[in-house]
Amino acid sequence: MIIGVPKEIKNNENRVGMTPAGVTAFKKNGHEVWIETNAGSGSGFTDEEYQNAGAKIVGTAEEAWSAKMVIKVKEPVAEEYQNFREGQILYTYLHLAPEPELTKALIDNKVTAIAYETIQLENRTLPLLxxxxxxxxxxxxxxxxxxxxxxxxxxxxxxxxxxxxxxxxxxxxxxxxxxxxxxxxxxxxxxxxxxxxxxxxxxxxxxxxxxxxxxxxxxxxxxxxxxxxxxxxxxxxxxxxxxxxxxxxxxxxxxxxxxxxxxxxxxxxxxxxxxxxxxxxxxxxxxxxxxxxxxxxxxNMPGAVARTSTMALTNVTIPYGVQIANKGYKQAALDNKALAKGINVVDGQVTYQAVAEAHGYEYVEIEKNLTEAVAVL
Ligand SMILES: NC(=O)C1=CN([C@@H]2O[C@H](COP(=O)(O)OP(=O)(O)OC[C@H]3O[C@@H](n4cnc5c(N)ncnc54)[C@H](O)[C@@H]3O)[C@@H](O)[C@H]2O)C=CC1
Ligand SMILES: CC(=O)C(=O)O
Missing domain, CATH: 3.40.50.720 (NAD(P)-binding Rossmann-like Domain)
Structure with a gap:
C-alpha cells in the first residue's frame, strides 16, 4: 500500500504523522511511504533522514494526499477537504463531535475515517490519545x-x-x-x-x-x-x-x-x-x-513541543497503521476490536455512535458494516 504523509498546516502545528523510524516499519512490511517535503521540519526530521529510511519525498500536499492511506496528526482544516477521495483511508485525530462540516465532508466523499482518539482497548483506555x-x-x-x-x-x-x-x-x-x-x-x-x-x-x-x-x-x-x-x-x-x-x-x-x-x-x-x-x-x-x-x-497544545510529541504519538500510531496497511482496514478491524472503534465514518455512513448523535446522522454499527463488507467480498 502507498502511505502519504502531508505537512500539517494548522496554526503552529509542528508535529508530523510519521518519523523516519515509522518509514522503516512500513518499508519492512512491503509498503511505500510518500512524505511531503519539509513535513518533518517542525519536529526536527529532515527530508534526507526520511529518504535514508526509504521514503519518497514528494513536492506537494496533493501528491501526499493521493496515497491510498493518508497519515496525519490533526483533523483536516477546510482547505484540506478538497483532497478527500472515495475509498481513501484517513488515519489521524478527527474530533468529529464538535466538527459538523468536517464530518459532512468525510461522509460526502466516502472517506474511511479512522480517528486516533476513539481507538479503545477493552479496559476502556484510549491508547492513541x-x-x-x-x-x-x-x-x-x-x-x-x-x-x-x-x-x-x-x-x-x-x-x-x-x-x-x-x-x-x-x-x-x-x-x-x-x-x-x-x-x-x-x-x-x-x-x-x-x-x-x-x-x-x-x-x-x-x-x-x-x-x-x-x-x-x-x-x-x-x-x-x-x-x-x-x-x-x-x-x-x-x-x-x-x-x-x-x-x-x-x-x-x-x-x-x-x-x-x-x-x-x-x-x-x-x-x-x-x-x-x-x-x-x-x-x-x-x-x-x-x-x-x-x-x-x-x-493542538502538543504541537508546540513537537519533537517530544511526534515521537510519543508515532510510538503508538505506527503499529496500528502497519496493521491497516498489511491487512486492509476491514480485516485489520475485524481482527482488532480496538482499531474497529476508531472507524468513525466509512462508505458515507457514520459508525461511531456519539458522532452520529452529535450531528443527527443515522448510526450504523461498525461490526455490521464490516461483516456485510466481508460477506460481499
Ligand atoms: N487541547 C489539546 O491540545 C489536547 C486535548 N486533549 C483532550 O483532553 C481531554 C481529556 O483527555 P484524557 O485525559 O485523555 O481523557 P480521559 O478519558 O483519560 O479522562 C477524562 C476524565 O474525565 C472524567 N469525566 C467525565 N465526565 C466528567 C464530569 N462530568 N465531571 C468530571 N469528570 C468527568 C472521566 O471520568 C475521566 O476520568 C480530551 O478531550 C482530549 O481529547 C488531549 C490532548 C491534547
Ligand atoms: C489530542 C489532540 O487532538 C492533539 O494532540 O492535538
Missing amino acids: TPMSEVAGRMSIQIGAQFLENPKGGRGVLLGGVPGVAPGNVVIIGGGIVGTNAAKMAIGLGANVTILDVNMERLRQLDDQFGGRLKTLASNPFNIADAVKDADLLVGAVLIPGARAPQLVTEAMVKTMQPGAVIVDVAIDQGGSIETVDHITTHSDPTYIKHGVVHYSVA
Whole structure:
C-alpha cells in the first residue's frame, strides 16, 4: 500500500504523522511511504533522514494526499477537504463531535475515517490519545503558570508561593490522563491542587497515588462552583470518548473567579468544558479575557513541543497503521476490536455512535458494516 504523509498546516502545528523510524516499519512490511517535503521540519526530521529510511519525498500536499492511506496528526482544516477521495483511508485525530462540516465532508466523499482518539482497548483506555494527553496535561500547568504572571494578563500569583505566602490554587476537572499529568506538575510546583471527577474509583486511585498532596472531590455542580471560585488556575480535562465535552463550568461560575485568574480548557478539542470558552484559540494568539479571567483554548497544545510529541504519538500510531496497511482496514478491524472503534465514518455512513448523535446522522454499527463488507467480498 502507498502511505502519504502531508505537512500539517494548522496554526503552529509542528508535529508530523510519521518519523523516519515509522518509514522503516512500513518499508519492512512491503509498503511505500510518500512524505511531503519539509513535513518533518517542525519536529526536527529532515527530508534526507526520511529518504535514508526509504521514503519518497514528494513536492506537494496533493501528491501526499493521493496515497491510498493518508497519515496525519490533526483533523483536516477546510482547505484540506478538497483532497478527500472515495475509498481513501484517513488515519489521524478527527474530533468529529464538535466538527459538523468536517464530518459532512468525510461522509460526502466516502472517506474511511479512522480517528486516533476513539481507538479503545477493552479496559476502556484510549491508547492513541494517551501520549498527547500526557503532554497536554503537563503543558497545562506550565502554560497556566506563565499566564498567571502580571505581564501576561494574570493576577500575579506564583503557583508554588514562597515561605510566608500561600501557594496558588489549581483546580482540575477530570482526573484521567490530562488531569493526572496536570496534577503531577502542579504538585511538583508546590501548588494547592483539587481534582474533581464523576468516577469515584478514579478518585480513589488518585488519592492513593498522591496521598495528602491532592484534594479529591466528586464532580457535581455544587462542588464545581465551590472549587472554581477559589481557583487561580482552572484546568478543563474531562472526556466522554468521541462525544462533545460536557459543559460543566457555567458563565456564572466563571464570574465568581478573581480577575487575572486563568482557565486552560484542554478539552477544547471535543468542544470545550467551560461555557465561556466559546472558540478555539491558536498558539500565535492563545488567550482572550472574559469577565476579567484569562482564557486559553488551544486545540493542538502538543504541537508546540513537537519533537517530544511526534515521537510519543508515532510510538503508538505506527503499529496500528502497519496493521491497516498489511491487512486492509476491514480485516485489520475485524481482527482488532480496538482499531474497529476508531472507524468513525466509512462508505458515507457514520459508525461511531456519539458522532452520529452529535450531528443527527443515522448510526450504523461498525461490526455490521464490516461483516456485510466481508460477506460481499
Ligand atoms: N487541547 C489539546 O491540545 C489536547 C486535548 N486533549 C483532550 O483532553 C481531554 C481529556 O483527555 P484524557 O485525559 O485523555 O481523557 P480521559 O478519558 O483519560 O479522562 C477524562 C476524565 O474525565 C472524567 N469525566 C467525565 N465526565 C466528567 C464530569 N462530568 N465531571 C468530571 N469528570 C468527568 C472521566 O471520568 C475521566 O476520568 C480530551 O478531550 C482530549 O481529547 C488531549 C490532548 C491534547
Ligand atoms: C489530542 C489532540 O487532538 C492533539 O494532540 O492535538
